[in-house]
Amino acid sequence: MTTDYSPRLFERDTDIRALGESLLACTLPREAWTHEAHLGACLWLLSERTDIDVDAQIGTIIGRFNESVGGVNDDTQGYHDSITRAYVAGVRLFLSETEETELAARVNAMLRSDVGRRDWPLRFYSRDLLFSIAARRRFVDPDLAPLPA
Template sequence: MAMDSPHSWNKPGKVYDGPDAILARVAAFRARTLPKPEWDHFAHLTIGHHYVATYGAEEALERLRNDISRYNEACGVPNSDTRGYHETITAFYVRSIARYLAQVPASMPLLDQVHGLLNDALGSKAIAFDFWSKERLLSTEARRAWLAPDLKPIDALEAWVREAA
């Protein structure tokens, strides 16, 4: 059973004061100086948005694998079987962010794009649990490598987006 429905995600509202705040968070992440308490879900989405918008989904995922792992190490978080980088979650959100970006005009200002993502169903912290059981998604196997969903096929993301709209 899914932990969340497309109609009950938590919306964060306005997270950033302007585009400079977004770019500063990206820069701090890349420099591995972002304070660990600030590496929350919204920061993950913000960084993911930047990478997907800048590099495209495939290259973004390659870069995120490396950069998230290096950031974790800089913060003293081991990339292990139970902590740190999570391949399935990262790959899923890269796909979700790419889907979101395909829906918005390229001319939309950065601040509006990022706030739109953070307030969109695709940016929900619980969306993955509509596709994976908790046990499967939080497994060592899913952390190490892409593990296909067990509740809904990933191709159902399109229908999920339509239902959530």
Template sequence: MPLQLPSTETEIDAFLAAFESKTLPKERWTHAAHVLVGACYVHEHGEAAATVRMRERVSAYNVAVGGENTASSGYHETITVFWIKLLALLHERYEGLGRGAFLRLALAEYGDRRDTLREFYDFDVVGSEEARRLWIAPTARQLD
């Protein structure tokens, strides 16, 4: 059974607070949770600031739950930037939506589409040490 994501403004705020304070249980940090947090940051701060926030907070969260950010595990720059860019494009298309409506849209579009990267990259982006360290733009299809 999939874990329930927050749906009310109060639940969303509590989820973000738990993630940012590094108290969110590791099992709740799913792909859909990444999308939810990224969508919140894009909605509230815009693409550039959302990218910085995700970079810093995912890296810190990984360490807090016992992980490491190394050349082969933990934080992944290309995946993070890719998803923030994708969410920013969605936000641009649906400008004016409130946070809750935008999060529901983002989760409906991408919450269960973890493999979306394969549509945009013609190499194993997940396994690439270079892509883990540095942003690599899509190679198979442009973001638009």
């Protein structure tokens, strides 16, 4: 695990809501779809968009966005199901434990936590399995430890 992670934080709740709405509308600029944006949008979806079934729709949401900005979802690029679902589990875990109530404060606290780290899924998956075509295309169970329930 790396030790020098310094996430880009969000200033306002409205920034996160605008990010999430832009993701859903496929109007977010490609360069704005960062690691932090992925996690901020996920937390927003889980906490404020309860009308969306994240488990059933996250692949479609991200895949559609990727294609809208000229990306491709294939065996080597674009949407990665196992990484995404690992982070969804992590964001849910974080939400169940945090005492933060404001959206930006929750997202920033999560980004500073272990769950927010870029290498967090590697606590559960070997590198070979996580970066396999099978794990990209569909969810595969972790081989090192179970994901948080």
